[in-house]
Amino acid sequence: MARVVVEVMLKPEILDPQGKAVLGALPRLGFEGVVDVRQGKRFELELDGELTEERLGEVRSAAETLLSNPVIENYTVRVQQG
């Protein structure tokens, strides 16, 4: 078993209204000093068998075609150890 983590974030130039809403709520709760919030998505993919470079490539392909929309989002793929 291997766990691969894909994180997806809106590109910096794309407005993130959800992040803005969170940013607005923080000072109301007394959390001061936060100047910006960006909200993203985290996917944890459990793969059976051995994690080969080829299978990691398939995960990258999935990240690019389904998990993220490259028009508005960036993604990172990393293998979680242990």
Place this chain on the structure above:
Amino acid sequence: MKIGVVTFPGSLDDGDARRAVRLGGGEAVSLWHGDRDLHSVDAVVLPGGFSYGDYLRCGAIARFAPVMEEVVAAAKAGMPVLGICNGFQILCEAHLLPGALIRNDHRTFVCRDQRLRIENVSTAWTHHYPVGAEVTIVLKNGEGSYVADRSTLDHLEAEGRVIARYLDVNPNGSVHDIAGITNEAGNVVGLMPHPEHAVEALCGPGDDGLAVFTSVLSSGTFASRC
């Protein structure tokens, strides 16, 4: 002319879209998301709603529905395809149209009678409108803010591919007040407002949306342009 209306899990406006097709003079055909068959239709409407619950991103999962393989192939071959609201989002996710639709900049769902200017009347779905027609069509969306990178916007503007622009107010933060766009060939159109809700004077703000559904009936020339 047979016009297919796709129903995805979570589609809301497929019934109204079929009704608008009939009021426009076409024959409405129900298409099912899991059916890899367009049943010999001449055009396709992807209706509004919340396909697959808007999970992941609006339209992101619907794009991979079995019926969409056929829709994408037919669109590339010149078949008229209209995406309304969620359908517009699906067309962008399927890369039949450029750009993307993100959450409204003011973070609230918007529902209003929206004034628009129809700016491109040479598409399969708009050629019955007079040039520069100002119309009122229902708008209702939570994620209707159109975005695209600078070079995509420059191409859309230079090629006259913005088919409709918001008037009076920009209801969702769309760049350049964009309410709808078309592909290069003019057979694929995405529109955030809902023309299928503006086809009868009794219900809604009027019948300004009806010309969308009559335009497509005489769109035979578009296939030959692709």
